[in-house]
Amino acid sequence: MLNLKYLDLLAQKYDTEEKVVTEIINLEAILDLPKGTEHFVSDLHGEYQAFQHVLRNGSGNVKVKIRDLFKNEMQEKELNEFATLVYYPEEKLQLIKSGFSSKQELQDWYIEVIERMLKLISYASSKYTRSKIRKALPKQFVYIIEELLYKTDEFKNKKDYYDKILERIITLGQADKLIIGLAYTTQRLVVDHLHVVGDIYDRGPDPHKIMDTLIDYHSVDIQWGNHDALWIGAFAGSKVCLANIIRICARYNNLDIIEDVYGINLRPLLNLAEKYYEDNPVFRPKRIAGENLTEQEQLQITKIHQAISIIQFKLEGPIIKRRPCFHMEDRLLLEKVDYEKNEATIHGKTYPLENTCFATINPDKPDELLEEEQQVIDKLLFSIQQSEKLARHMKFLMKKGSLYLKYNGNLLIHGCIPLDEDGSMKAMEIEGKTYAGRELLDVFERYMRQAFAHPEETDDFATDMIWYLWTGENSSLFGKREMTTFERYFIKDKETHKERKNPYYYLREDEDVCRRMLEEFDLNPDQGRIINGHTPVKERDGENPVKANGKMLVIDGGFSKAYQSTTGIAGYTLLYNSYGMQLVAHQLFNSKEEVLSNETDVLSVKRLVDEELERKVVRETNIGKGLLQQIESLNSLREHRYMD
């Protein structure tokens, strides 16, 4: 029996039996509609343009719909042009319009395109309710579009009326706006819900633009990646996370994200860097094709990169010491250096060091920050926590994000579920209690939220825990034995650079293991799948993103430009509609301009992961479960308030 107070509240909204009944009928009708299309992306790593492209073409879904509808009336060239118009309406309109020589030609084109767009919308929205479509329409044209959309051809006498509407739109100079609005409506209708399976931040230049896009997106959830956690950690008060994000920005020549986008003053860091550091080949920013830096700029970044790296290494020591449960003593690297001989002993082996930059390190107390370093990091933390834009982005990450998500029977997770070699859930002791599997992940998430709720606490357990999630052995976001940043900068022997992966990464090829992991999360192993990001799938070397007989899908194909030479492609995305799941491999994306002029789609082969025997309906989805509950409440309202 439902709580009476709740029924009172419900009765305020549904104050007549008629209203209750109408709502029940509406909800029940929705339950039988085909399930909306889910779109999965991961490891965007600041590549805003490539992400935009995938979003705008719905991983190829827009093209499929266009082809279905118009394959008999349009040639390939025309299909492509029309598709490009839907993806980038503002720019493509200008390009197309510049090719017309008379007003009449343009007018005819307008009419044809608007009619086609209306057809496309009506097709793309056939599985949605009218109220949902209305929400997707451009606001200033809702009434007109609905008139045009729901016209019935049987009533020929209305034809003049529709033609008039179109004509007026054109003569009043509104055609461009309408076409643009219709294009965005189409984009929105082909994807019902977006999942971002982690790593929005780092390496690429525009994570903030991705965040703004997600904030405006109609329906989205996020599974935090290790890089996202790092940014959250910095904002939540972790100095070591902060040092890391700045280090990575320097390494990839993205300091303007910190300075210009989020408004953090890097002057104090630069002064420190100028004072203690010189040029150093391993700290020069990575060169991405097409980027040009002057010698002077490069030198400055190289110095900043060293200054912040050393601050990072120094900050790691005290955390490792105060958190024995992290078991990271092996990572007390500054203490393992012989500063006279310039060598380090790691895991019992001594290696010569090169490219060292230890001017601020006191060999007796290697973790100790110089007064100046302390001031720099304190100031940086202060200003990062004052950045309104960053606050907006981080709050959104917290609101829409989680460590993992169960959605429509699937488990979405960026990194891994830490496993032992025998496939059992790897345990970790935290503050005197032992956790593994789902419980461990839940505890991690609780600490993340606690740290975020207390940005003023910088050295507490919860804040340290976010750093552990970035780099710790049992972190579900990281999933490797150790992060060998120090070794990669200072030791030549590549053996030391290897980051041994958790057994999860080979055990996930095994169907039984995947089934057990699904069960651990109370998911049905016959139907559910694990959807994973984080590790680039090396398509080039023949690696298959579909693993464990389809129970495991890895969709990190590397949007990240810096990683595309390893993967050989520009990323995978996944579509899950009422007919089943499809994996889409994307070819390298160069630029929007290229798409606009060549009208080529960079996406390619679709692989059918699974085809449903019967079309899935809303009733079987997460949303359907919610609707069923609402119907139940309404039924009980009806019973208790409106029936004698």
Ligand SMILES: O=P(O)(O)OC[C@H]1O[C@](O)(COP(=O)(O)O)[C@@H](O)[C@@H]1O
């Ligand atoms: O290629 P880079 O920028 O040096 O980064 C390497 C580091 O990034 C990581 O791969 C983590 O980033 P990902 O989550 O993108 O894999 C670490 O394991 C590794 O130490």
Ligand SMILES: [Mn+2]
């Ligand atoms: Mn990752």
